Amino acid sequence: MTTIAVLGNGRVGGNLATALTRAGHEVTAVGRTPGAASDAARTAQIIINATPGAGSLDRLTALREELRGKILVDVSNATLDGPDGLPGDLIHPGSSLAEQLQEALPDTRVVKTLNTMLFPVMTAPATLTQAPTAFLSGDDPQAKQAVRELLIGLGWHEEWITDLGGIRTARATEAAILFVPHVIRSSGFTPFAISVAR
Numbered sequence: 112m113t114t115i116a117v118l119g120n121g122r123v124g125g126n127l128a129t130a131l132t133r134a135g136h137e138v139t140a141v142g143r144t145p146g147a148a149s150d151a152a153r154t155a156q157i158i159i160n161a162t163p164g165a166g167s168l169d170r171l172t173a174l175r176e177e178l179r180g181k182i183l184v185d186v187s188n189a190t191l192d193g194p195d196g197l198p199g200d201l202i203h204p205g206s207s208l209a210e211q212l213q214e215a216l217p218d219t220r221v222v223k224t225l226n227t228m229l230f231p232v233m234t235a236p237a238t239l240t241q242a243p244t245a246f247l248s249g250d251d252p253q254a255k256q257a258v259r260e261l262l263i264g265l266g267w268h269e270e271w272i273t274d275l276g277g278i279r280t281a282r283a284t285e286a287a288i289l290f291v292p293h294v295i296r297s298s299g300f301t302p303f304a305i306s307v308a309r
Contacts (some may be wrong), residue, residue: 112135148170157182157184160183165202186224208293220250
């Protein structure tokens with residue numbers, strides 16, 4: 112059992128919190144209540160960033176001390192809103208939210224994952240008609256292994272998880288968000304994910 116704080120209690124955060132609790136972890140999910148994120152991060156072993164990506168950097172930088180020595184799992188994508196409310200342009204072109212977080216929080220082990228799919232797939236990957244891929248990006252091998260184990264507990268098969276390498280590789284998976292609004296406009300909100308076919 113791992114003590115986990117999920118920052119963000121919207122559709123993404125709520126879905127992850129419910130599934131991780133079901134998987135046997137001790138989970139606290141917090142929204143924007145003042146002090147709640149600080150308290151949750153201070154006592155957790157792993158913190159999941161499920162806050163809206165546009166404001167994640169400021170929110171998490173404010174928790175620098177609470178996040179020191181912890182694993183921060185970043186599942187957010189930092190984009191501007193498009194005209195129809197769907198994701199628009201990247202906020203960090205040529206970089207990524209995960210890289211910005213790692214730079215701002217040098218004593219925290221940032222791992223990027225689960226950001227290349229609609230949120231229902233994060234906790235129910237086997238419901239798709241073909242196997243999706245969950246990517247891992249991060250500089251700390253032990254942190255990535257801990258996150259890999261969390262994913263397996265959520266129903267991800269080992270062979271569906273691909274370690275891309277260091278945190279710099281997160282810019283590739285974050286750029287995949289640029290597909291999302293076009294796929295949604297074409298096919299609706301039916302759950303989907305990026306998959307590497309071999």
